[in-house]
Amino acid sequence: MSSQPRIAIDAMGGDEGVRVMMAGVALARRRHEGLRFTLFGDEARIKAALDNHPNLRAASEIVHAPDVVDAGDKPSVAIRKKTSSMSMAIAAVKAGExxxxxxxxxxxxxxxxxKLALRTMKGVDRPALAAMLPTLGDNDVVMLDLGANTECDARNLVQFAVMGAAYARIALDLERPRVRxxxxGTEEMKGTExxxxxxxxxxxxxxxxxxxxGFTEGDKIxxxxxxxxxxxxxxxxxxxxxAEGTARFVTDLLRTAFTSSIRSKLGFLISKPAMHLLRHHLDPNNHNGAVFLGLNGVVVKSHGSANDKGVANAVHVAARLLEEDITRRIAADMHGIEGLTAPASRMELPAK
Structure with a gap:
């Protein structure tokens, strides 16, 4: 990899607009000083947002994109917008820029x-969407697939396990991630074929x-x-x-409980440090940046409602995957299951 990797930024995506996207990228640039960026979107709006971030401006190139993929666009409509900021950002990855x-x-x-532009890697049938979720343990947990494939066979699930483990070795700094x-249920006879x-x-x-x-259940995530x-x-x-809904339910319930009486408000003041820690742990911005694993290139999805800290975390994820060459790692690991896969869709164990 180049000592100064370049990341394509779709500056027009997200609920908060260009200003927050640029603020987040600038924040990430301070963490990864060697990064350089190509910013795709409305040139005038991007330049105006960069006035507040001279450090980012010096490390960026702006490419004007006349179109935008709207939140309500169906994929079949969006892929025809060849000059959208999203399409041009992905095209830059495909071209090696x-x-x-x-x-x-x-x-x-x-x-x-x-998927259309980058295609799946050799040995990968379908890409998977992976993200980091908070836990009670020392590390977050990598979970996939989170919506890219509604139906999966055994081959797909095994490939997801290999790709997720490769991601966990980078993101969690583990030699042999625990996969379930x-x-x-956790019994061997439970579940689908x-x-x-x-x-x-x-x-x-x-x-x-x-x-x-082995297996895990939803309440153990x-x-x-x-x-x-x-x-x-x-x-x-x-x-x-x-899980996201439960987190919001708990925080809203606590907020209601702590404002229900004068005694409750006093209790809130006493427990305020603990509440701050809980809010920080459950803040989705601290875990932002889902990854499409299995493509011939790195694509990271930031949450649409992410603030500047959330956008920075998404860029950080992309930077780490580039620095650690996630594509090469997945390709190498896929060789480990070649002898265990059958040419048909159904996977079979080798004869004993």
Whole structure:
């Protein structure tokens, strides 16, 4: 990799607009001084936002994009907007002009564009959307797939496990991440045939740089006793939205409880440091930056409502994956399951 990797930024994505995107990228630049950026979007608006960030302006190139992918655009509509900021950012990765792309825009459109332009890596049937979720343990947990693939067979789940473990080795600095499959129970006979087949294959793949620990259930996601949780996109997205909703429910419930009486307000003052810690731990901006794993290039999705700190975290994720060459790592790890895959869609264990 170049000593000064370049990241393509879709400056027009997100709910908060160009100003917050540029503030977040500038914040990330202070953390990764060697980074350089190509900023795609409305040139006049980008230049105006950069007036407050001379350090970022000196490290950036602006490319005017006349179109924008709207939040309500269907993927089939979005991919026809060839001169949108999102499309041009991904095209820069495909052309080798940038090593990664970061966008806060329409998730479905970003997935469709990235898959169409970059294609999946050799040995990967489908890309997966992976993100970091907070836990009670020392580390966050990598979870995938979070919505890119609603239906998955055993082959897909095994590939997701390999890609998620590669990501965890970088993001969590682990040699052998603990991997589990999401299931309705922890017993070996539980779950669909696809999940049980995937588990059998992962148990047999002892040469992989991961530790397969069987199954986990939805209520164990935040326990911190696993590093990678693998699921089909439908179940993973439901679990993610449920966890986010529960976090908001708890914080809102506490806010209501602490303002219900004078005694409660006094209790809040006493517990304010603990509440601040809880708010920090549950703040999605501190875990922002979902990754499309399995593509021939790095694409990071920032949450649409992310603030400048959240955008900076998404850029940080892209920078780390570039620095650690995630694509090469996944390609190398895929060789570890070649002997365990069948040419048909159904995976089979080798004969004993």
């Amino acid at each position: 940038c090593g990664a792309a970061v966008s806060s825009g329409n998730t479905g459109a970003l997935m469709a564009m990235a 499959l999401m299931n309705i 696809e999940i049980r087949d995937a588990a059998a294959i992962l148990r047999a793949a002892t040469s992989l740089p991961l530790s397969f620990d 935040g326990r911190g006793d696993v590093d990678v949780i693998v699921s089909d996109g439908f179940s993973g997205n439901v679990a993610l939205k449920t």
